[in-house]
Amino acid sequence: MQRVAVVGVGQTHFVSHRKDVMHSELCFEAVNSCLRDANLSIDDVNAIVFGVMDGFDGVDCLDRWCAGAAGGYGRPFMRINTAGATGLSTGIAAYHQVASGLSDVVLAVAEQRVSESLDAQSILNTAACPIYDRNIGGTAITLGSLPATRHMGLYGTTHAQRALVSVKNHRNACLNPFAHLRFEVTVEQVLQSRLIEWPLRLLECCPRSDGAVAVVLAGEHVARSLTDRPAWIHGAVSMADTFFYGDRPDVAYRDNLAVAARRLYRKVGICDPRKEIDVAELYSPFTSLEIMQTEALGFCSEGQGVRLVEEGVTWLEGDLPVNPSGGVLCTNPIGATGLVRMAEAALQVMGRAGEHQVNGVKTALCHGLGGVLQFQTLMVLGAEPR
Amino acid sequence: MSKMEQSSEEESIVIETRWNIPFAHHAGRTASRFFRAMRDEQKIYGVRCGQCQRVLVPARSFCEQCFVPVQDWVEVGPQGSIESFAINCMQYEGLPTPPYVIALVKLDGADTSLLHWIGDLDLSNVEMAASRIPIGTRVEAVWKAKRDGAMTDIAYFRLL
Helix, strand or coil: CCCEEEEEEEECCCECCCCCCCHHHHHHHHHHHHHHHHCCCHHHCCEEEEECCCCCCCCCCHHHHHCCCCCCCCCCEEEECECECHHHHHHHHHHHHHHCCCCCEEEEEEEEEHHHCCCHHHHHHCCCCCCCCHHHCCCCCHHHHHHHHHHHHHHCCCHHHHHHHHHHHHHHHCCCCCCCCCCCCCHHHHHHCCEEEECEEHHHECCCCEEEEEEEEEEHHHHHHHCCCCEEEEEEEEEECCCCHHHCHHHCCHHHHHHHHHHHHHHHCCCCHHHHCCEEECCCCEHHHHHHHHHHCCCCCCCCHHHHHHCCCCCCCCCCCECCCCHHHHCCCHHHHHHHHHHHHHHHHHCCCHHHCCCCCCEEEEEEEECCCCEEEEEEEECCCC | CCCCCCCCCCCCCCCCCCCCCCCCCCCHHHHHHHHHHHHHHCCEEEEECCCCCCEECCCCCEECCCCEECCEEEEECCEEEEEEEEEECCCCCCCCCCCEEEEEEEECCCCCEEEEEECCCCCCCHHHHHHHCCCCCEEEEEECCCCCCCHHHEEEEEEC
């Protein structure tokens, strides 16, 4: 085992539709930006791990189309897919390769081009079990709406409280040049936006984004030779839960995320996450999920997630900013989204997040979520090696 | 400017493609027995895991948590309670006409919930409809007259 650090990141600007490039060219753009950021050339890279989710692009085996564009020509190359969690699973796979000592420099690359499918929900329909679930008509939004209703019923959470999460994240996205939706919203605008799937309204739901992201990871020796301020990876966990939505007690993905978080905190020595974590980038495509995730991650007790946003704790100026980049609510290139969380967490630790930089970040948490709350991935990065 | 240099305003050519591929999914022994019971007897079955004792619905041949085969069939429902719900207001290709209520229904005797519809509900005012079906609301399966061995043999769940 060797210590591993993130030494460079590259993101494309995320938009509804990148008409000026074809699919593979998005990868090429992100990888080049990442290598420039790390002051490396592709010849310094030992292996590439590539992540993308199936279907949206209408092309099977996207690993074929993108291997060369990701730098894979003549190099070890593998593809990862865990639905929405793909991006961070890709980062974790790259971390494991370097940590093992078998590679010193590994590129994690993830991308998605949700715009190429003219009907993204039809793709997502095919992710449901064709035997038992598919013709009932759960949608991508259902993974946020069912927990939202449950949270309202159990804890009295209101539409207006959830709307505050949207206000916060849209405000943050205005400070992030790579974010897709960059406009501010008010609680009233959120509450008056179109009803998509009760209780969730349009401004409580993520957009569909095109874009790519690359993160380069290096072993300790190489990392120290490249930069005096890398983002050290302290540890990561990933976990699969049941395929059956209805199997989870309490509908709550809170259960599986809470389990994953406990495993991670034990692994990296975090006793009080609220105090010891300085910033978190979470896979929160709906307002409801951010609230429940902050509870599952132990930032507050069960049912108290709305108080964190009401009291300003999770805002950019708060004690524990959540999604300072604007998060998934403002940018969602699905298979890439988890790796964007890792890139943003690394930028925060390296002090290079720009206008949405949180002051004095020593420890950052990032999270990926996929498969209707089935896959949970978490990673902690720090300014000092552990 | 030569012909090969591009301006940012230049037309981007669009290639249109379509996936239209038929599939036939074999449900296997366990799911087929579950569907036959719905189709022929209007009964809903789960299976009890011999290790964790949970009754799993819909029926399946193994327990993911205990990682053991399960084969102890138990009749559940047809009544149950709403664990959570949502009201979809958008039309998607291949999905039901909105608005419709999708819910997790925990059938009596089951430890897991079934994803299905709540029907017979006035949805002209969605907010008001939502207030009528708080978590815990009791419901009962309504069977389709003509059943063909699918989850949709239950037409919907009605409020009790």
